Amino acid sequence: MTxxxxxxxxxxxxxxxxxxxxxxxxxxxxxxxxxxxxxxxxAGAVMAPLxxxxxxxxxxxxxxxxxPSSTYLLGTDEIGRDLLSRLLYGGQVSLAIVAGAISxxxxxxxVIGLTAGVLGGRIDDVIMRVMDGLLAFPMLIFALAIxxxxxxxxxxxMIAIGVVNTPxxxxxxxxxTLSIREQEFVQAATAxxxxxxxxxxxxxxxxxxxxVVVYAALRACSALITESSLAFLGLGVSPPTPTWxxxxxxxxxxxxxxxxxxxxxxxxxxxxxxxxxxxxxxxDAMDAKINT
Amino acid sequence: xxxxxxxxxxxxxxxxxxxxxxxxxxILLLPGDPVFAILGDAATPAQIAELRxxxxxxxxxxxxxxxxxxxxxxGDFGRSLRTSELVSDMLLTRIPVTVELSLLSLVVSCAVxxxxxxxxxxxxxxxxxxxxxxxxxxxxxxxxxxxxILLMMLFxxxxxxxxxxxxxxxxxxxxxxxxxMIMPALTVGLPxxxxxxxxxxxxxxxxxxxxxxxxxxxxxxxxxxxxxLHALRNALIPVVTVIGLQIGSLxxxxxxxxxxxxxxxxxRMVIEGIFQRDFAPVQAAxxxxxxxxxxxxxxxxxxxxxxxxxxxx
Numbered sequence: 002m003t004x005x006x007x008x009x010x011x012x013x014x015x016x017x018x019x020x021x022x023x024x025x026x027x028x029x030x031x032x033x034x035x036x037x038x039x040x041x042x043x044a045g046a047v048m049a050p051l052x053x054x055x056x057x058x059x060x061x062x063x064x065x066x067x068x069p070s071s072t073y074l075l076g077t078d079e080i081g082r083d084l085l086s087r088l089l090y091g092g093q094v095s096l097a098i099v100a101g102a103i104s105x106x107x108x109x110x111x112v113i114g115l116t117a118g119v120l121g122g123r124i125d126d127v128i129m130r131v132m133d134g135l136l137a138f139p140m141l142i143f144a145l146a147i148x149x150x151x152x153x154x155x156x157x158x159m160i161a162i163g164v165v166n167t168p169x170x171x172x173x174x175x176x177x178t179l180s181i182r183e184q185e186f187v188q189a190a191t192a193x194x195x196x197x198x199x200x201x202x203x204x205x206x207x208x209x210x211x212x213v214v215v216y217a218a219l220r221a222c223s224a225l226i227t228e229s230s231l232a233f234l235g236l237g238v239s240p241p242t243p244t245w246x247x248x249x250x251x252x253x254x255x256x257x258x259x260x261x262x263x264x265x266x267x268x269x270x271x272x273x274x275x276x277x278x279x280x281x282x283x284x285d286a287m288d289a290k291i292n293t
Numbered sequence: 294x295x296x297x298x299x300x301x302x303x304x305x306x307x308x309x310x311x312x313x314x315x316x317x318x319x320i321l322l323l324p325g326d327p328v329f330a331i332l333g334d335a336a337t338p339a340q341i342a343e344l345r346x347x348x349x350x351x352x353x354x355x356x357x358x359x360x361x362x363x364x365x366x367x368g369d370f371g372r373s374l375r376t377s378e379l380v381s382d383m384l385l386t387r388i389p390v391t392v393e394l395s396l397l398s399l400v401v402s403c404a405v406x407x408x409x410x411x412x413x414x415x416x417x418x419x420x421x422x423x424x425x426x427x428x429x430x431x432x433x434x435x436x437x438x439x440x441x442i443l444l445m446m447l448f449x450x451x452x453x454x455x456x457x458x459x460x461x462x463x464x465x466x467x468x469x470x471x472x473x474m475i476m477p478a479l480t481v482g483l484p485x486x487x488x489x490x491x492x493x494x495x496x497x498x499x500x501x502x503x504x505x506x507x508x509x510x511x512x513x514x515x516x517x518x519x520x521x522l523h524a525l526r527n528a529l530i531p532v533v534t535v536i537g538l539q540i541g542s543l544x545x546x547x548x549x550x551x552x553x554x555x556x557x558x559x560x561r562m563v564i565e566g567i568f569q570r571d572f573a574p575v576q577a578a579x580x581x582x583x584x585x586x587x588x589x590x591x592x593x594x595x596x597x598x599x600x601x602x603x604x605x606x
Binding site for chain 1: 307308309310311312315316319320322323349408430431433434435436437438439442443445446449450457541542543544548549552553560563564567568575579582583586588
């Protein structure tokens with residue numbers, strides 16, 4: 002008897018939006034798979050010093066280009082460094098750049114989008130024409146040019162990938178701001194004399210923050226691919242710091258050593274895929290309306 | 294139609310101003326003074342002042358930009374610092390390579406993506422749909438260069454069917470030229486076909502469930518006729534948009550493919566210029582690439598109007 006009472010009262014307890022979204026996410030198979038892969042990738046990178054079998058820069062001249070074996074689980078590269086250890090450490094750089102770049106794009110894009118959307122008129126026109134112009138650049142080429150000018154290192158890779166992703170965030174935020182701006186609670190705040198920054202960040206931003214976060218997860222997939230492309234083309238973080246893209250560029254010189262061409266590629270592929278799955282999962286869970 | 298085209302062209306003008314300014318401004322961010330780079334450390338203050346004036350470096354940025362824009366509009370992109378070749382001449386030899394690669398990649402992506410999408414839609418939720426949908430999901434997370442490496446390992450190292458890299462102009466030896474283009478075109482085209490397949494499948498599924506398709510079937514139109522004459526034409530409209538939106542990504546992919554497979558195109562011109570710190574060719578190649586993307590977007594809008602009569606012109 003008591004248990005029934007408890008159950009019904011538990012059922013009646015109101016569930017928060019977040020709790021509801023978490024429940025829906027748990028039913029999203031691809032989302033869960035993605036989250037699992039993503040956690041493995043992050044854990045591998047964070048715990049690389051603990052789990053990596055070798056020092057990623059340790060050279061073993063006796064086993065140059067040796068195929069996967071019990072000593073070197075994923076084989077070694079052209080100067081005898083352990084591929085598995087380099088993959089684990091490489092994740093640190095790649096994931097840090099993606100996280101930094103997406104944060105830059107999210108903050109800059111949101112501020113630009115909110116400003117354009119709230120102020121409207123001429124300012125909106127000018128800002129959005131500039132964003133449209135930036136969007137005309139192929140993302141990789143734009144990022145290449147920025148890194149080339151600033152110089153290839155970790156911070157500049159973050160900035161470059163962040164900048165090229167900013168217009169997309171700005172466009173999304175501006176579009177949503179335009180519709181939220183017309184709602185009563187914003188008009189009430191305006192009527193009460195709230196300042197423009199207050200309207201932007203206190204009233205409008207909370208209503209669209211969820212969608213922006215979903216979009217960030219989806220963009221992380223393409224940010225990782227751009228990062229690894231830069232590294233592959235030789236404009237990433239300089240050696241000997243391993244990154245996945247840069248490891249793949251050595252595969253071109255040693256195409257017979259299939260393990261060099263396959264494993265770093267798999268790392269990029271599965272991590273990028275996991276961002277996509279997680280983004281899709283959160284989107285469906287939050288019922289956000291964003292086209293990818 | 295004419296006013297529609299004119300309106301779209303007018304819309305391009307502010308875009309082009311933004312784009313050209315960004316390309317121009319990138320050079321301003323470069324560390325170091327170009328005057329010292331040209332004259333060296335031993336220059337006298339008088340020489341420095343003279344060159345500064347000659348290069349308009351003593352003028353405000355907006356004036357420098359207008360001077361640069363004027364010379365670009367007349368086709369004068371300057372000379373390469375390294376080879377002192379005219380940049381406009383470099384462009385003339387490199388544009389055809391990138392155009393050839395882009396068109397072949399587009400052919401590959403449509404030839405793979407559209408039939409796969411149609412089959413997946415017709416056999417919805419059966420095994421062909423599952424196979425193609427999984428493959429297209431994977432294709433979205435596939436970096437171009439990894440596709441290229443895997444193709445190279447398979448076709449030129451393992452099977453020895455194709456030469457690993459190189460370029461021969463199409464008119465010199467068409468067969469060999471195409472043979473050398475197969476892997477680059479697959480590298481760029483296959484990831485793109487994933488996007489096209491997804492869009493074709495979704496819009497085909499939508500179109501096939503509409504009443505006019507049932508009417509056509511009831512009137513006794515053959516299944517193939519329904520599929521190709523009635524359904525595909527309408528289903529392709531959103532596909533065309535998606536292809537248009539992917540042109541930028543396609544060109545980004547060709548930068549990678551040109552570098553990997555040693556094709557002397559615009560993308561490689563950008564990369565080479567960056568590594569040699571020779572920025573006039575980089576600016577020129579970027580400008581041509583972006584204009585190409587903008588024109589492709591314009592063509593997409595126009596073809597949209599042709600394909601879909603409901604678009605108000």
